Structure formats: structure tokens, C-alpha cells
Amino acid sequence: MTPKPEEIEAVRRSIENLDRELVRLLAKRLEAARAIGSLKALSGRSGIRDPERERVLLETWCDEAEAAGLPRWLAGRILTEILEHSRRAQEDVFLGKAQDGEPILRLKVGYQGVPASYSDLCIDKLFAAREGLVLEKQGFETFSHVARALERQDIDCALLPVENSTCGGIGEVGEILVKGAFSVLAEEILPVEHVLAALPGTRRRDVKAVRSHRAALEQCRSLLERMEAARVEVWHDTADAARSIADEKAVGVAAICSMEAAQRHGLEVLARDVADNPENYTRFLLLAREPGESDPRLPSKTSLVLALRDEKGALAQCLEVFARHEINLTRIESRPKPQAPWEYIFLIDFEGHRDDASVRDALADLPTYTSQLRVLGSYPMRRPSDDHLQSLPVPRVNLDDEGIPKVARPLIEDVPLTALRPDGKKSGVRVGDVLIGGGGFTLIAGPCAVESREQVFEAAAMVRERGARILRGGAFKPRTSPYSFQGLGYQGVDFLVEAGRAHGMPVVTEVLSPEDVTRVAKKADMLQVGARNMQNFELLKELGRVGRPVLLKRGMSATLDELLHAAEYIMAGGNHQVVLCERGIRTFEPATRATLDVSAIPVLKERTHLPVVVDPSHAAGRRSLVIPLALAAVAAGADGLIVECHPHPDAALCDKDQALSPDDLERLVGRIQAMIPQRQAGVVGR
Ligand code: PEP
Ligand code: MN
Numbered sequence: 146m147t148p149k150p151e152e153i154e155a156v157r158r159s160i161e162n163l164d165r166e167l168v169r170l171l172a173k174r175l176e177a178a179r180a181i182g183s184l185k186a187l188s189g190r191s192g193i194r195d196p197e198r199e200r201v202l203l204e205t206w207c208d209e210a211e212a213a214g215l216p217r218w219l220a221g222r223i224l225t226e227i228l229e230h231s232r233r234a235q236e237d238v239f240l241g242k243a244q245d246g247e248p249i250l251r252l253k254v255g256y257q258g259v260p261a262s263y264s265d266l267c268i269d270k271l272f273a274a275r276e277g278l279v280l281e282k283q284g285f286e287t288f289s290h291v292a293r294a295l296e297r298q299d300i301d302c303a304l305l306p307v308e309n310s311t312c313g314g315i316g317e318v319g320e321i322l323v324k325g326a327f328s329v330l331a332e333e334i335l336p337v338e339h340v341l342a343a344l345p346g347t348r349r350r351d352v353k354a355v356r357s358h359r360a361a362l363e364q365c366r367s368l369l370e371r372m373e374a375a376r377v378e379v380w381h382d383t384a385d386a387a388r389s390i391a392d393e394k395a396v397g398v399a400a401i402c403s404m405e406a407a408q409r410h411g412l413e414v415l416a417r418d419v420a421d422n423p424e425n426y427t428r429f430l431l432l433a434r435e436p437g438e439s440d441p442r443l444p445s446k447t448s449l450v451l452a453l454r455d456e457k458g459a460l461a462q463c464l465e466v467f468a469r470h471e472i473n474l475t476r477i478e479s480r481p482k483p484q485a486p487w488e489y490i491f492l493i494d495f496e497g498h499r500d501d502a503s504v505r506d507a508l509a510d511l512p513t514y515t516s517q518l519r520v521l522g523s524y525p526m527r528r529p530s531d532d533h534l535q536s537l538p539v540p541r542v543n544l545d546d547e548g549i550p551k552v553a554r555p556l557i558e559d560v561p562l563t564a565l566r567p568d569g570k571k572s573g574v575r576v577g578d579v580l581i582g583g584g585g586f587t588l589i590a591g592p593c594a595v596e597s598r599e600q601v602f603e604a605a606a607m608v609r610e611r612g613a614r615i616l617r618g619g620a621f622k623p624r625t626s627p628y629s630f631q632g633l634g635y636q637g638v639d640f641l642v643e644a645g646r647a648h649g650m651p652v653v654t655e656v657l658s659p660e661d662v663t664r665v666a667k668k669a670d671m672l673q674v675g676a677r678n679m680q681n682f683e684l685l686k687e688l689g690r691v692g693r694p695v696l697l698k699r700g701m702s703a704t705l706d707e708l709l710h711a712a713e714y715i716m717a718g719g720n721h722q723v724v725l726c727e728r729g730i731r732t733f734e735p736a737t738r739a740t741l742d743v744s745a746i747p748v749l750k751e752r753t754h755l756p757v758v759v760d761p762s763h764a765a766g767r768r769s770l771v772i773p774l775a776l777a778a779v780a781a782g783a784d785g786l787i788v789e790c791h792p793h794p795d796a797a798l799c800d801k802d803q804a805l806s807p808d809d810l811e812r813l814v815g816r817i818q819a820m821i822p823q824r825q826a827g828v829v830g831r
Contacts, residue, residue: 171227174227174231175230175231175234178231178232178234179234199228202224202228203221203224203225203228206220206221206224207220207221207224230273233273251278251279251281252272252278252279252280252281252301252302253281253282253283253299253300253301253302254268254272254280254281254282254283254300254301254302254303254304254431255282255283255284255285255291255294255295255299255300255302255303255304256268256282256283256284256285256291256303256304256305257284257285257286257287257288257290257291257305257306258284258285258382258383258384258385259284259382259384259385259388260282260284260384260409261384261387261402261403261405261406261409261410262284262382262383262384262385262403262406263306263335263337263383263384263403263427264284264304264305264306264429265282265284265384266335266403266405267304267306267333267335267427267429268280268282268304270333270335271304271331271333271429271431283299283300286381287317288305288315288317288318288321289317289321291303291305292305292321292327292432295327295432295433295434296326296434298434301433302330302431302432302433303327303431303432303433304333304429304430304431304432305318305321305429305430305432306318306427306428306429307319307322307428307429307430308427308428308476309337309360309364309425309426309427309428310422310424310425310426310427310428311364311420311421311422311425312360312363312364314478316480318430319478319480319492320480321432322430322432322448322450322492322521323450323480323482323483323490323492324483324690325450325519325521325690325718325719326434326690327432327433327434327521328432328433328434328435328436328437328521328522329430329431329432329437329448329521329522329524330431330432330433330437330439330522330524331430331431331437331439331524331525332428332429332430332431332446332524332525332526332527333428333429333431333527334426334427334428334429334527334528335426335427335428335429336425336426337364337403337420337425337426337427338403338404338417338418338420338425339357339361339364339365339383339401339402339403339418339419339420339425340401340402340403340404340407340414340415340416340417340418340419341355341368341399341400341401341414341415341416341419342387342390342399342400342402342406342407342412342413342414342415343390343397343398343399343400343412343413343415344390344391344394344395344396344412344413345411345412345413346413347396347397347399347413347415348415349372349415349416351396351397352372352375352397352398352399352415353374353375353376353397353398354375354376354377354378354395354397354398354399355369355372355375355376355377355378355398355399355400355401356378356379356380356386356389356390356398356399356400356401357378357379357380357383357386357400357401357402358379358380358381358382358383358386358401359379361383361401361402362377362379362401364420364421364422364425365401365419365420365421366421367421368401368416368419368420368421375399378398380400383400383401383402383403383406384402384403384405384406384409386400386401386402387400387402387406387407387409387410387412388406388409388410390410390412391410391411391412399415400412401419404417428527430448431524436522437522437524439498439522439523439524439525440525441498441500441501441523443498443525443526444496444525444526445496445497445498445501445523445524445525445526446475446494446495446496446497446523446524446525446526447494447495447497447498447499447504447520447521447522447523447524448492448493448494448520448521448522448524449492449493449518449519449520449521450490450491450492450493450517450518450519450521450719451463451490451491451493451511451515451517451518451519452482452488452489452490452491452515452516452517452518452692453489453491453514453515453516454514454515454516454575455516455575456514459514459515460491462513462514463491463511463514463515466507466510466511466514467495467507469507469510470503470504470506470507470510471503472495472496472497472503472504472507473495473496473497474493474494474495475494475495475496476492476493476494477491477492477493477494478491478492478493479491479492480492482692483692484666484667484692485692488692490517490692496526497523498523499520499523500523504523508520509561509566509567512562512572512716512721513566513570513572515721516575516692516694516720516721516722517692517719517720517721517722518719518721519718519719559710560709560710560712560713560753561713562713562716562717562721563709563710563712563713563716563723563753563754563755564709564752564753564754565751565752565753565754566754569754570754571583571584571754571755571756572721572754572755572756573585573756574694574722574723574724574755574756575694575722576615576651576653576670576671576694577615577650577651577670578651579614579615579650579651581615581694581724581756581758581784581785582724582755582756582784582785583756585784586779586783586784586785586817586821587614587615587758587784587785587786588608588612588613588614588615588785588786588788588814588817589613589614589615589616589617589653589696589758589785589786589787589788590608590611590613590615590616590617590786590787590788590789590790590805590810591604591605591608591613591616591617591618591641591652591789591790592604592617592618592619592789592790592791592797592799592804593618593619593622593762593789593791593797593799593800593803593804594618594619594620594622594630594632594633594637594797594798594799594800595618595619595620595632595633595637595638595640595641595654596630596633596797596798596799597633597640598640598643598644600791600792601618601637601640601641601644602640602643602644602647603792604616604618604644604790604791604792605644605645605647605648605650606648607790607792607807607810608650608790608810609648609649609650611807611810611811611814612814613650613810614650615650615651615652615653615670615671616641616644616645616648616650616651616652616653617652617653617654617673617787617789618637618640618641618644618652618654619632619637619654619655619673619799620632620633620634620635620636620637620638620640620641620654620655620665621634621637621654621655621656621657621661621665622655622799623655623657623675623677623678624799629799630798630799635664635665637654638654638665638668638669639668641654641669642668642669645670651670651671652669652670652671653669653670653671653672653673653696653787654669654671654672654673655672655673655674655675656672656673656674656684656688657675657678657684658684659681659683659684659686659687662684662687662688662690662691663687663691666691666692666693669693670693670694671693671694671695671696671724672688672691672693672694672695672696673695673696673698674688674695674696674697674698674711675698676698676699676700676701676728676763677700677701679697679698679699679700679703679707679708679711680700680703680707680711682714685711685714685715685718686714686718687718688715688718688720689714689715689716689717689718689719689720690718690719690720691720692720692722693720693722694722694723694724695715695720695722695723695724696724696726696758696787697711697712697715697723697724697725697726698726698728698760699725699726699727699728699730699742699745701728701729701730701731701739702730702731703730705745705748705749705752708725708749709749709752709753712725712753712755723755724755724756724757724758724784724785725749725753725755725756725757725758726757726758726759726760726787727741727742727745727746727749727757727758727759727760727764727778727783728759728760728763728764729741729742729760729763729764729765730742737764737765737766737767737770738763738764738765738766738767738803739763739764739766740764741759741761741764741765741774741777741778743777743778743781744781745757746759746778746781746782746783747781747782750782756784756785757782757783757784758783758784758785758786758787759774759775759778759783759785759786759787760786760787760788761774761775761777761778761786761788762787762788762789762800762803762804762805763789763800763803765803766802766803767802767803768794768802768803768804768805768806768809771788771803771805771809771813772805772809772812772813772816775788775813775817776816776817776820779817779820779821780820786817788805788810788813789803789804789805790804790805790806790807790809790810791804791805791806792807794806
């Protein structure tokens with residue numbers, strides 16, 4: 146008997162009514178969840194989650210569903226989604242967000258892919274519970290396009306996948322993270338359910354080709370083995386594979402994509418959950434240009450990037466720091482260090498917030514073993530099946546009462562990274578194979594400026610023979626007069642490096658502008674910040690991002706406090722290899738070019754763990770004063786000297802009055818050795 150059309154219509158109406166009722170009940174349930182959030186906030190409870198209560202709810206719900214004739218797994222899945230959403234909504238209330246009158250926040254989020262790709266779905270998941278948010282999503286072809294858009298401020302945030310539970314880390318994204326230019330505001334974990342979808346009416350046995358992203362195809366290997374007649378077509382994106390099949394009306398081609406992508410493009414789902422491993426999750430990170438603020442009361446995770454000092458056991462020591470402070474590492478990945486073959490940078494995630502006492506202590510201890518350390522951010526922790534609370538990560542615009550941006554709160558004190566450590570332990574900074582600090586004494590010597598290939602080779606031979614371990618030479622010269630010799634630029638850097646290599650010395654050279662930092666860092670072993678640039682903060686920030694040691698000279702009118710803050714800029718950027726240099730300050734006394742502030746040496750030793758070297762040449766301005774000032778610095782406890790010398794001082798193109806001749810240098814080294822024989826075997830000496 147065929148049913149009457151009115152009968153079918155009547156059943157359809159009743160289904161629609163039931164759906165409406167379901168929606169109304171869901172909204173009501175969410176309202177109640179929010180009310181609980183407010184009550185918990187009022188009672189000052191430190192977390193929102195009540196896992197035991199959730200477990201009981203889920204059990205009861207599934208039992209009742211089963212008794213009513215529904216499959217248990219279906220009921221469980223539905224309630225899990227509802228509970229997760231409620232938790233997030235509760236949390237916004239708990240954190241005092243999403244209240245009436247709050248201004249609407251507009252956020253432009255970039256991702257790799259096209260609408261309905263997993264990244265796109267994950268953005269929806271991450272921001273689902275956030276009210277008052279106007280979300281604009283923009284898809285890009287590659288991960289690096291997304292990163293570039295973020296850099297150029299075309300988007301506010303980027304959501305990128307960092308790892309997948311089946312395939313592991315996503316290298317290209319790891320590379321973006323180690324560059325350290327972005328902060329992490331949030332993580333999100335997306336359960337990935339691949340479906341097999343094709344044009345409506347397609348039967349599975351008619352499928353001649355399967356089209357998808359390489360990673361998705363790999364995750365569905367046994368499905369593909371079973372469909373041996375079907376060829377595999379690698380596509381750049383799962384959702385776009387679905388789109389292309391719909392657009393091309395490609396008969397006999399199936400896509401492996403998300404359920405949402407199949408629906409969006411009108412494809413029929415031939416099979417669900419087609420991945421080999423049903424537990425397939427992708428973890429995403431939300432990146433921004435500026436650090437975010439996350440509530441330390443929520444269970445949190447922190448991500449950081451670190452490079453190890455070139456010392457035995459440095460990695461073990463770092464791990465020991467985490468263990469000592471009882472910090473649970475959740476992920477450690479090594480990535481090749483740019484510009485340094487066979488050296489590695491580690492991406493580390495751990496449980497805890499950077500404001501937690503244990504994390505702060507660990508962050509204070511780590512720099513003993515690291516040459517670079519940068520915290521990418523702390524954010525609410527998510528778990529695959531047991532989702533935790535989520536707060537909306539917002540790029541920080543941290544304004545004070547007058548609307549002026551506030552500086553980030555330092556971790557421990559004013560200059561937490563530069564300050565002397567509680568145990569008083571001093572840092573050594575390695576330049577090539579030479580250590581500055583760490584109890585030794587290091588002589589850096591060379592001409593003021595690189596003038597020619599011949600000159601710098603001659604200078605290199607001269608200083609090496611007399612005991613210098615690092616070769617100096619300016620290629621970019623900061624001259625008082627625009628008509629003076631400005632240096633040979635990049636060609637000068639090449640000559641210097643060549644001469645240094647030929648005579649077995651690493652080299653140090655000055656960089657004047659942020660744009661030159663990366664390029665000079667590719668060649669030189671150490672970068673110098675000149676006195677005139679000590680507070681060129683853009684330059685300091687750029688130096689914070691490179692993995693090269695920095696010789697930071699004190700500005701001629703800078704206090705020691707300002708010098709330490711300048712060092713802090715470099716360290717805060719993640720580069721912990723900083724050597725301070727006292728080079729004379731401007732006083733009322735015109736008898737010397739500058740006045741060597743000998744007291745700076747013991748004062749800095751009291752205040753910082755960083756090595757301190759002295760430049761007597763620029764302080765003296767006259768050859769005859771260089772040796773006495775150098776010896777004063779040695780006596781006051783300097784970790785080394787940087788002196789200007791020239792094979793033919795009278796012919797020097799720059800600072801010739803203060804350049805030591807080969808004989809002068811010989812005399813200086815003899816005097817130093819007489820003063821500190823016990824400190825130095827082999828550091829100053831032939
Ligand atoms: C130099 O070392 O070449 C130099 C220019 O020094 P300062 O920046 O200390 O003047
Ligand atoms: Mn000079």
C-alpha cells in the first residue's frame with residue numbers, strides 16, 4: 146500500500162516541530178550552563194570543570210537513550226558536543242566576558258585551505274562559544290602565505306595545524322614557529338573524520354579515482370587498498386577536492402574530505418570514518434603578531450622555542466630543569482637551525498602557565514643551558530576527547546587608564562633575563578669556538594675598519610700571532626661626518642670573514658640597521674651594536690631574533706641601567722648570547738676621546754650574569770693611553786678586551802690615532818699575561 150501524500154506531509158511537519166523543540170531545548174540548556182558559570186564565578190571557584198559530574202551526566206544520558214531505543218554511541222557523541230560547547234560558554238561568563246554592552250570584536254583569521262577544509266572547521270570550533278565576535282575568515286594557498294599575511298597585518302591571527310596524531314609534526318609550520326616572529330594565543334584540537342564522497346547516485350564500486358590531500362590519502366591507506374581498482378589523485382586540499390568534483394561533475398571520482406565539505410558541495414557520502422585509525426586528531430595553534438593574555442586560572446599550556454648552548458649535556462640539563470620544577474612536557478620537536486648546519490632548535494610545549502611559580506622558576510633557570518629562549522605564549526589547554534575550558538584568545542592591546550599601551554609585565558623584575566641569577570652563576574657566550582666569559586679572558590683585536598682584502602689579511606695575521614682569539618673589523622662604519630670613509634659594506638664583511646677563517650678566528654663586525662641583521666648574521670660570527678645604536682630598539686629587536694652572539698656597546702651617554710635594558714631587549718627577543726662592552730662615556734673632560742668608566746666593570750658584575758668586555762681604544766682616542774686603560778680594565782675584572790690595531794697605523798682610514806701598532810699589541814699582551822697568568826693559559830697567549 147502506498148502511503149498517501151498527506152500522511153507523509155503530516156509526519157514531516159511533526160519532525161520539523163520536534164527539531165524546533167530540540168533547538169529550543171538546546172538553547173535553554175545553554176542558558177542554564179551560563180547561569181552555572183556565573184554562580185561558579187561568584188563563588189570564586191578556581192576552575193569551571195567538574196569531570197566527575199560530566200561523567201555521571203554522560204552515563205545517565207546514554208543509559209536513558211539506550212532504554213529509549215537509541216544507539217549508545219550516537220547519544221554519547223551528541224552529548225559530548227553539547228557539553229563541550231556549554232563549558233566554553235560557561236567559561237566566558239566565568240572570565241567576565243560576553244556580558245551585555247561589551248564592544249563587538251572583529252577578528253580576521255587566516256588559514257591554509259578553502260572553506261570547509263579542516264582548518265576552516267577548526268576556526269569555527271575555536272571561536273564557537275564566543276559571543277559578540279565578528280569573525281572574518283580568509284583561506285590561503287600555503288602555510289607560508291598565511292604567515293606572510295599575518296606579518297603584513299592583512300589578518301589579525303592565523304590558525305595553523307602543528308601536528309596530527311597519525312602523521313606527526315607538520316614541518317612547514319614548525320619552521321614558521323621557530324622563526325619566533327609570532328606568539329601563540331590558543332590551541333585547538335580537531336577530531337578529523339574523513340568521509341568518502343562523490344556525486345549523488347555514485348555507488349562505491351563505480352569509483353574509479355579517489356582525490357584528496359596527500360596526508361588524508363595516507364591516513365586512509367586500507368580503504369584505498371580495498372578499492373584497488375581506483376587510482377589516487379593527489380590534490381592540494383581536502384575540501385577543494387570535493388569542490389572540484391562538484392564543479393567538474395566528475396563522474397566516478399570520490400573525494401576524501403570532511404562531512405562539511407561533502408555537504409557544502411552537494412556530494413553524497415558513500416562511507417564515513419574512512420581513516421585507518423579512528424582516533425585521528427589534528428592540533429592547531431592560533432598565532433598572532435603580539436602576545437595574548439590568557440587567564441592563568443585555567444589549565445594551561447606554554448610553548449617555547451630554545452636553542453642549546455654548545456656544551457656537553459645541555460639538552461639533558463634543560464630537560465632536568467623541567468623535571469626539577471615538576472613540569473610535564475607534552476611535546477618536543479627539533480628543527481634545523483637556520484644558517485647553522487647540524488645545529489637544532491627545539492620547539493617545546495608543556496603544561497603550565499608562564500605566570501605559574503614553577504614555570505617562572507624554570508624559565509629563570511633555563512638560560513644557563515640555552516643560547517636562545519623565547520616563550521611563544523601560554524594558552525588554555527585542550528585535550529582531544531576531554532575538552533577543557535576555552536577562553537577566547539584576543540591579541541593583546543594592553544592599554545592603561547589613559548589609553549596608552551602598557552608594556553608587558555616582566556617575569557621576575559625589571560630586567561629578569563639580564564639580571565644576576567640568584568645562584569650568582571655567570572654566563573659564557575660562545576663565538577665560533579671561542580668562549581667569552583666563563584672565567585677566561587678573551588682578546589678581540591683588529592682594525593677599526595676593513596679597508597681592503599690585503600689590509601684585513603695582514604691585520605688578521607698580526608693579531609692572531611699576538612694572541613687575539615677573535616678578529617674585529619668594521620664594514621659598516623658609523624662616522625660622525627658623512628664625508629668620512631663609510632666602510633666597504635657587505636664586501637668588507639666578506640673580506641673580514643675570509644681573513645678570520647684563514648687565520649682560525651671567528652669575527653665580530655658592526656651592524657647599523659635592522660635590515661642588515663639577517664644578511665650579516667649569515668656570515669659574521671658575532672654582531673656588534675655600536676655606541677651610537679645602543680638604544681636603536683628596532684635594531685635590538687631584530688638582533689633578538691637571530692641566533693648569533695651580540696657585542697653590545699654602551700652608549701656614550703647611557704647609564705648602566707639603560708645598557709642592561711638594551712641587553713634585555715635582545716634577550717627578550719630570544720637571543721641570550723649577549724656580551725656587554727664598556728667603551729667610555731662622554732664627560733666634561735676633553736683630554737680623552739671619552740672617559741673610560743672603570744667602575745662600570747664591577748658594577749655590571751654585581752648586576753648581571755652577562756660577560757663584560759672593555760674597549761679602551763674608543764675611550765682613549767690616543768694610542769699612548771690605550772695600554773694603561775686596558776690594564777685598568779683587566780685589573781677591574783673585565784672578561785676581555787676589544788682593541789683597535791692596524792699593521793700600519795699611520796695609514797689607517799679610520800681612527801688611526803688610537804690604533805695600536807704590532808709592537809704595541811705585543812707589549813699589551815705581555816702586560817696582560819703578567820697580570821693574569823693563572824686565568825689565562827691559552828686564552829691570551831701565542
Ligand atoms: C667601533 O668599535 O668600531 C666603534 C665605532 O665603536 P663605538 O660604537 O664604541 O664608537
Ligand atoms: Mn673605531
